[in-house]
Amino acid sequence: MDHHAYRHALAVHLAGAELPFAPAEFAARLARVRAAMGRAGLEALLLTDPADIFYLTGYHTFEVSVHTALVVSADRRVLQVPSIETGPAVVTAEVDEILGYRWEGIEEVIAPLAETLSPFRRIGLDAFGAGLRFGVIRELQARLGAERFSDDGGALLDAIRLVKTPAELGCLRESARITAAGLAAAEAVIAPGVTDNEVAAEGARAMLAAGGEFMSLQPIVTSGRRISVIHVNHKRTVIEAGDPVFLEFGSAFQRYTAPMMRTAVAGRAPPEMQAVRDLCRTLFETLTAEMRPGNTFDATARAAEAVLAPHAERLFFSGVFGYAVGAQFPPSWVEGTGYIARGQPREFAEDMVFHLPLCLRLPGQWGVGLSDTVRVTFRGAVPITDNDWRLAEAFG
Numbered sequence: 001m002d003h004h005a006y007r008h009a010l011a012v013h014l015a016g017a018e019l020p021f022a023p024a025e026f027a028a029r030l031a032r033v034r035a036a037m038g039r040a041g042l043e044a045l046l047l048t049d050p051a052d053i054f055y056l057t058g059y060h061t062f063e064v065s066v067h068t069a070l071v072v073s074a075d076r077r078v079l080q081v082p083s084i085e086t087g088p089a090v091v092t093a094e095v096d097e098i099l100g101y102r103w104e105g106i107e108e109v110i111a112p113l114a115e116t117l118s119p120f121r122r123i124g125l126d127a128f129g130a131g132l133r134f135g136v137i138r139e140l141q142a143r144l145g146a147e148r149f150s151d152d153g154g155a156l157l158d159a160i161r162l163v164k165t166p167a168e169l170g171c172l173r174e175s176a177r178i179t180a181a182g183l184a185a186a187e188a189v190i191a192p193g194v195t196d197n198e199v200a201a202e203g204a205r206a207m208l209a210a211g212g213e214f215m216s217l218q219p220i221v222t223s224g225r226r227i228s229v230i231h232v233n234h235k236r237t238v239i240e241a242g243d244p245v246f247l248e249f250g251s252a253f254q255r256y257t258a259p260m261m262r263t264a265v266a267g268r269a270p271p272e273m274q275a276v277r278d279l280c281r282t283l284f285e286t287l288t289a290e291m292r293p294g295n296t297f298d299a300t301a302r303a304a305e306a307v308l309a310p311h312a313e314r315l316f317f318s319g320v321f322g323y324a325v326g327a328q329f330p331p332s333w334v335e336g337t338g339y340i341a342r343g344q345p346r347e348f349a350e351d352m353v354f355h356l357p358l359c360l361r362l363p364g365q366w367g368v369g370l371s372d373t374v375r376v377t378f379r380g381a382v383p384i385t386d387n388d389w390r391l392a393e394a395f396g
Contacts (some may be wrong), residue, residue, distance in 0.1 A: 057079060258325065
């Protein structure tokens with residue numbers, strides 16, 4: 001049985017069996033996107049980012065390294081997947097047509113994709129999106145003409161995905177519940193002599209047991225001096241007495257992730273660490289007060305920068321006070337649709353959701369990280385996660 005026969009046989013029994021939302025949810029999303037396409041003068045969208053494809057069809061798989069494409073027009077959604085992904089396409093996606101190609105034959109994607117796109121004179125794509133392979137777009141432009149393709153498809157979809165629907169907010173709240181369970185379980189095993197791997201393992205076990213799916217980013221656990229190095233992870237390091245232990249977890253529920261950071265201490269937290277904790281909390285309160293519809297991402301970041309300024313020479317901060325979260329796939333839970341940082345002119349709107357990753361690092365010594373995932377309201381941002389904003393003290 002080849003992959004075409006497999007797809008048709010599977011569809012008889014399981015078509016749409018694992019669709020993550022009701023068809024009406026996807027219909028509403030599609031209507032918003034098609035209206036935006038009309039305003040932009042686009043006849044079709046060519047999407048290759050797994051999260052964009054999920055947003056408009058429900059299609060999901062843990063194998064996101066292979067070429068997958070979605071063509072959205074005024075009346076059709078055509079999904080192109082490799083042979084090994086025809087099963088997930090049948091059971092998780094709502095589309096009008098599935099185009100399969102041999103997994104090992106990437107060159108086979110060009111002809112059917114070009115044929116699907118050939119009726120359209122103006123095609124939007126996300127030139128900076130994940131999954132858009134140079135070889136694929138080069139061949140499509142050679143066959144159809146480069147002038148047909150426009151780079152504004154990504155911005156069009158980002159503006160829509162930034163504002164979450166009630167169904168999406170429900171998934172983020174469930175992710176927050178599972179994330180909290182993982183953090184509580186991980187903190188409970190922190191003690192001198194325990195390794196960072198053991199802490200991460202307990203957190204991952206708890207999140208999976210609580211109903212989490214495969215994660216977009218695995219649990220992050222570092223301790224002591226290693227916290228001062230951004231984006232390293234657990235590596236068989238033994239926690240010493242008095243060490244701070246940094247944890248950043250994010251469970252996935254229907255691919256939606258609400259991350260949270262916490263910091264515990266294997267002993268008593270010294271006044272210097274408590275002072276940095278206080279600074280993180282002040283930054284959080286400043287940000288959430290500013291995150292109201294009509295305020296810009298840039299202005300909100302500048303308000304937080306003013307709080308951080310007296311400490312900026314001593315403490316390292318990434319420069320991004322928040323990033324949008326929603327549905328995502330490995331290797332990251334960052335949605336990529338919006339960042340609270342200097343120079344970002346977009347305005348907040350109600351029901352945007354951001355993770356505020358407030359980790360301050362003293363290079364070569366230690367760091368403190370605390371965060372919540374928050375939803376924008378007309379009164380400011382309110383937490384979806386339930387951080388208590390304390391340095392947990394673990395005495396073993």
